[in-house]
Amino acid sequence: MPIETDIPQLDHWLLPSLGIWVIALAGLAILLFLLGWVWALLHGGVIGAPRLFRPVTRRFLSRTWAAIADLIFISPRRVGALAWLGIKEAIRRRVIIVFVVFLATLLMAGWFLDPASDNPVKLYLNFVMGTSDYLILLLILLVTVFSLPTDIQKKTIYTVLTKPVRPSEIILGRVLGFTLVGTVLVVGMGLISYAFVVRGLAHTHQIDTSTLRPLGDPVPQPDGSTKTMQQGWTTKVNGHRHRVFIDLQGHARLEMEQGHTHLAQADASQEGGFVLGGPEGLLTARVAKYGNLVFRDRNGFDEVKGISVGDEWTYRSYIEGGSEAAAIWTFSGLNQAELAGDSVPVEMSIGVFRTHKGDMKRGILGSLAVRNPDTGLLVELEVFESKEFSILQLQIPKKIERFAAARFVQRRTRSPDGSVTFSPQQPPASDPAKQKAFDLFRDLVTKDGRLEVWLQCLEGGQYFGMAKPDLYLRVGEGTFFTNLMKGYAGTWCQMVLVIVFGVTLSTFLSAPVAMVATLGILVGGLAHTFLTQVAVGQIFEGVETPYQAGPIESLVRLVTQIGVMEEMPESVAFHVMRAVDTGFRLWLESMSYAIPPLSQMSFAQFVMNGYDVSGELLLIDLLRVLGYFVPVFFLGHFFLKSREVAA
């Protein structure tokens, strides 16, 4: 299965995210100013507030400056000492016990995880990564939120704060210490998980000689004898068996089953016997190159989305068969060196929506084409038969000699003012239809490395559905071990954010309250996508409805039995209700920025489905950690500096 989430690309992600980050910080600063006002109002009354506000503002600005100045004076030795203290404390709190819990869970799971299931790799990885993720995050949350409040409660903080230690160093030291402890946990669990999965799925078969049957006619050999190809089955292990083919040279080959095969070697001790190796291709890390997806509607105009076939899950968009509609992926940064071999493998998993049944045993036909975005040259490579729920691999040869058709195709974009732009505007001088062969990199890939891959459905009345990650160029193969570790790097990033929030919240909240607050952030972060959808009113994405998601409107509609597709009568109360709901949604939206998108930071889906976690994704995760760390760290500094720890 392909990845079924939107995969961010650094160059598209960075600038908008940076913009949101700056706006969010500005919002935070305004919020703090407003809180200052409220504080002044509470303490000075309405008349005294303006007089009080000036010192509050001055204090706010001086604190901001102090926090920045503090960063200059941060002593690595002091931070190191406080980090060391954090590690000692974590060890004293017996965090190592989590390994025992993890091992015990795995031992128990060993009885229940069935290697004979349809997708044992996914089952195993889902279990180990899920378990270790929750164990690490919950454990680190508890260790983190209890640390500083315990120090304040036991007054051990007195002996620290009366040394030349800055609040920022206390926060940084804690974060660093717990991160180091967490790193040991993550690496340890990663190694245990690797051993568990590899050992749990390791198996081999034997060729069941009683099932071997001749395949085809006997072929005469130079020495006068005859030989026949054979086919049969292996023994059944882990709920599956492989079909075996033995060629005329006596080499055995096993068919893929449950996503893997086994290598067969001649058995030296037994004439005509074979020894089968361990599973090959079971634990993969496909290196995929993703492109940007746009759609072409039935009239040949570019669209951001395809059409909806009424699926509740609007992740995939559909194109209509037998029309000009197409899904166009634009890949960039392609170069010869990266794509070794004679051809470039394209892998896809296309959803199919049938408006009429047709021959259910046969897939729907589609065509794969490549196009040069600059010249408009489009070469139709081949017709394929769709396979649902599995990955279909096709090849784009570097020397294209066999192809269905070659023609000039313009992309047409409709502007908001109704005008249409064409790309490219002019056809090439030579007619591509007369060309006998094409060179992928010379004719179809632009000078800056861009290439379009077009997918069309050839059968009228049938539809193909796709999302961006459904088609990709397979540019290489990583090792499973490295990929698993990269998957755990995602967990590590989530963990660091939990630590940062936990430490900061514990600077001004008591331990139980800080725990609940951090847990709230953790849960909110893991359900971040839903939270954002609610905030921006996208629960019924793509559906025109008079209902604007909001708590009061929902309540009113529930009580008055007005359905979500029905208009509500307009009145003053109606507008007040809408205003309150909009305010709530704005608050929720701002919260969705304040809560880190932990769900998007996990790479478990990649590892489970056998996709390599790219360095780009790791970098995005690290930037996310940094993006949250900076403001939260500053907040923690303010809180701790403003707090009378001895009060």
Added chain:
Amino acid sequence: MSQFTVDSIDAERGPTSTPRDVVIETRGLSKFYRDFWGRKKVQALKALDLQVYRGEIFGLLGPNGSGKTTTMKLLLGLLFPTGGDVLVFGRPATDVAKNERIGYLPEESYLYRFLNAEETLDFYGRLFNMSRSVRRQRVSDLIEMVGLTWAKRRTLKEYSKGMTRRIGLAQALINDPELILLDEPTSGLDPIGTREMKDLILKLRDQGKTVVMCSHLLADVQDVCDRIGILYQGELKELGRVDQLVTLKDVTEIRVPKLDPRVENEIREVLARHQVSVLEWGNPSTTLEDLFLRIIRESEAHPGLRVHGRGNGNADRN
């Protein structure tokens, strides 16, 4: 509101004092404790004006809840003043940089009990940004000074209260501070420990350091402090040199070696002739502390010495 101002403090320094550097200065310092809603709950300190000079031992006296510890915490920046100013080395008490020159022994030694003595001192040394070699030397010197070399590898949770107090003192001195703030320094110590602590405080003063201590053990304060301030219900009630404050100016005491009865009678006659009434006549008693320390010293010199009870509450030692 205290009647003691900065000027009156200078006057209290007495004729022997010379102008010295001010290490601590509070001006109209007051502190309210507030409840959750920000309402004033307790006024712990009322307009305190105080100056502490370089090289003196200053004692803050007062019953429980009089504001001693609050003053100490305000000086350290652990609490923020509600009104007035606190300056330590001429900088606001909330300035972290002042801590470079301060050593603080809290009321109870609030230390990390999962660390051992060496780790504890090394940790605090690192907080002062001391290099490894300096730390190593300083840690070993201080552990020896407080007499815990034999227990330096034991975690603090195994320490007795007195031992914890000693290691607490060692951490307060890790940076060789100019100003040492001691909150109840002798609490939890046995008489020997108390004596050693007091000797150490005097030694620190002799090294030119300034010591501020607060205690409700009056004898300890009297033994070591040069000047004292007496706090009651958050107000400064008395301030001055200990020797002057405790001197009874209308009573004369003469201490001489034991007199024989003839001389004693003569003195009585002289006093009667001058119509002086004798308030007290007899042999002075030593303090229990001195007695205890003498017995311990003798016991260490003569390990076999034991007490034989006579049945009447007294004892013979042989």
